[in-house]
Amino acid sequence: DATQIRVYLNNNAIIDLAVDGEGRWRGDLPNVDEGIYTLRVDEMDAEGTITSRVETPFKRESAENLAAATRSGDGPVSVVTVQKGDTLWAISRERYGDGLLYVRVFEANSDDIRDPDLIYPGQVFDLPK
Template identity: 35%
Template sequence: MSTEKKADFSGVTGSVDSTAQQVPKADFSGVSASVDSTAEVVDATYTVEKGDTLSKIAKQHLGDANAWQKIFDANRDQLDDPDRIQPGQVLKLPTR
């Protein structure tokens, strides 16, 4: 057992002084937000059948054969060439 006396810090107090300015709290009460998206809104999907083309699908489901580009754009994740769709593929159909 040690006979050394331990330091007594019971009377020690501390304080912190700062020269930093107090920053007022931010007021977000007037803040509003909205979200704009470049993604096409998808209404439905279509499963490609033998003999289908994007123009044929566009005419049948969007009412305009020239809207094939909209279908192609909505399915860029799976289509590299608009002339190469395969039976069984499930395509997203964009809104009109």
């Protein structure tokens, strides 16, 4: 029943987006500086009542970092932003089809992970091929 989506960064409304007849929506976030934010999306009905909400950490990379990450030209940037409840095992199972390959993610991000049993929402990890 959603007719509109409102997108927030750090609890500041950024943009309202229309929902089509199939329940789909799409839009670009305007003028977002690099940094780590809390991205929130509220689904609203025709009266403006919030019917659902989702929040997630969101990292906006600098143009220089994105250019460096894509310089090899062998595909899109492969990263994951850790969500509440994520584990290296679950990330590896989703990415590679085998949770035992968590070591691959751990080794690729060893500068950011001290203990593979302790990762935190908002951390951004490279996902090697």
